Amino acid sequence: MAIQIPRGTQDILPGTVEKWQYIEAKAKEICEIYNYKEIRTPIFESTELFFRGVGDTTDVVQKEMYTFEDRGGRSLTLRPEGTASVARSYVNNKMFGSPNQPTKLFYIGQMFRYERPQAGRFRQFVQFGIEALGSNDPSIDAEVIALAVDLYQSLGLKNLKVVINSLGDQESRQAHRDALINHFQPRINEFCGDCQSRLEKNPLRILDCKKDREHELMSTAPSILAYLNGDSKAYFDKVIGYLEVMGVNYEIDPNLVRGLDYYFHTAFEIMSTSEGFGAITTLCGGGRYNGLVQEIGGPETPGIGFALSIERLISAMEAENVEFPKEDSIDCFVIALGEKAKDTAVKLLFDLRKAGIVSEKDYQDKKLKAQFKAADRLQAKYTVVFGDDELDKGVVSIKEMETGEQQEVPFENAVAYISEKKSEERS
Template sequence: MSQKINGVKGMNDLLPGELGGDMAPVEVWQHVERTTRELFARFGYGEIRTPMVEDTALFVRSVGEETDIVGKEMYTFEDKGGRSLSLRPEGTAPAVRAFIEHSVANQEPLTRWYYIGPMFRYERMKTGRYRQFFQIGAEAIGSREAAQDVELMDMVVQLLEALGLKEVSLNLNSLGDDACRPAYHQKLVEYLTAHREELCGDCQRRLETNPMRVLDCKNEKCQAVVQAAPNILQFLCEPCKAHFDEVKRKLDALGVKYVVNPKIVRGLDYYTRTTFEFIAAHPALGTASTVGGGGRYDKLLKGLGGPDLPAVGFGLGLDRLTLLLKESGQKFSTPPDVFIAVADEGSGDAAFALASKLRREGLKVEFDTRGGSLKSQMKRADKTKARYTLVLGQAERESGKGQLKRMADGQQFPVALSEIVQTVRSAPPA
């Protein structure tokens, strides 16, 4: 007997219906994706699709060599041509690379894109955090105005509302820029150095390489230390402070609620000024309560060899959103309109042809290609939760008429086989 081969740890199968176990069924994913595409189109964002594999240097230069993502989590390999390639760990850098490579700046002054797809990080897994995970992201390139930051946040808020996810709060911060961040950086290092022995091992390393990441550590000891750390908002220069005030003013004007949280720093080196996170208060996510976040990255394009253009973007964890929706009790799969059962052996081809015809006309039709007894077919109809069943036998074929049975209450409707579509669509609900 051949040995069974299982999927790669941390990379999940998405199955339909109730087959998915701990993962949300694929119908939930499809619902989120459809809702995202419809909503983002209303905001004027077009979809892009970039490769899942990029030159490793793209992420080293954008995300930051000293970040956990690049230092410990990327799936990096050498291809047969000796090139160092990596599975993408996030979506912003590939989008920016595509923007630069295709000279998009020469074609339009303001570019707004979104993407939906898998990302990869080798990290410790927990609820809603996997090694292949899926992101919804959006990038707006070409505007340095606070209105652009707020438009993106408003887009996420409207998406969460459209999905019926209410217990998610917007946390907002500013990281300043090159004019004001160095002074804060110095004070933060001085404070953390004085408390070095109270920090976890990872944060002791971050203190040397990326001290602002200590603010984001989930370790309880580290959280206790950073409670009294210097507040970056007190170090903002006048332009950065004015930008942050304008972001808050415009959020207020839209009626978008938010919490100012100076500990929101994000995990990537390219952020400047506005940063934000959407945090869910739901036990389904355990400690992985952040469902997404983003911020402004005005220097990234120039740093990757592109034009000196401002930009802002975000990423949402699709895995986490679907887990929240799975727990919400909402229904996402639609049952078949009609289940066609075969009453006798001679009616199989006619029933098969009728199913095909009804599908062409827009109905969702179930037909058991295995055949079997009428009793077994009706059990299958019950399992599929079909709205109606139609039993097709010799009498129905010869008369061109049959009986539609509404499964919810057993009521039957006489119907001409040529008028099944109209009857199903016009029949009153149970």
């Protein structure tokens, strides 16, 4: 019996992988415009990093991590998200010492979470994210949100909704925390076991519970916005003011909380409003995490970022019938007939490729007609045809496949001829 692919993973095959390449290229292009630099971190990290950085009350840490012990007895975890790893690298490599602040980074990489696979959600998935570390300026919060919206719109998405909330500073969160405990405690036994354990540890996480989202106490829970102190309210007003200046439409949702423990002040999500996208509409989530770097051993450093799943982005594009660019054709197909010609075709193919001409040839000893069919399937723009007789004369026949026009060219000029044709196409 054939070995099957692990549940919650996927093979991304030619014909599909080009979608990923297109999105990744667009993401890098947007990041370059906003002056964010790429960072690449290990796929596995010390388990402690995620306990301290993500939070031990989160579903990610409690239920979804792939954790193992190495031969030295060290506990390691396949990274479930990118922010903690970026923060760890920021501390380890003393990026806080750079004169260019804030430090603006982006990443694209594999993440791993043990959760129930469903449409657009996998156990191994690719996440794109950005992190801006070292600034308390609310304008960078707005910049981060605008970058995400800019990326989605540049990829053709129109049905987007930005939802934003403030979680406040430490003082505001503490006041809200006490109010939540008083609100839920009398009837906490009606909630799931996770919510019961979170009541004292992190009651804000109760609002993010998927099992009890319809419980009547959820809709009447105290709003964080009612507990924002003056500084927190002023900060939030600045952020939404900058969004308005940038023309980014938004909705304020006082019940929006993020699933990770390190968030303060700004929290946001971007959702798809397309019909048929699915019940889970969130495309992207992020926020400000002013205590994360300090928690993992670095200096007190403010930060903000977001992360999105490439898989869900592709699903959203497909739901809106966004067309991906197609570039399935090749420049040239070499057709050689006869043993001497076949041997010579190897060198000609190499020379064409060295000149930047996307080229292919037959490797299965097919007849002339079958080789032309192969050239058609590959949508070759030109074919170079020659046999042993043509070699003796020092010529090849070059056919423009779209027009059928055929030209006899000296063998030594074949590469230059096709290169010139390509240049004419571009001009």
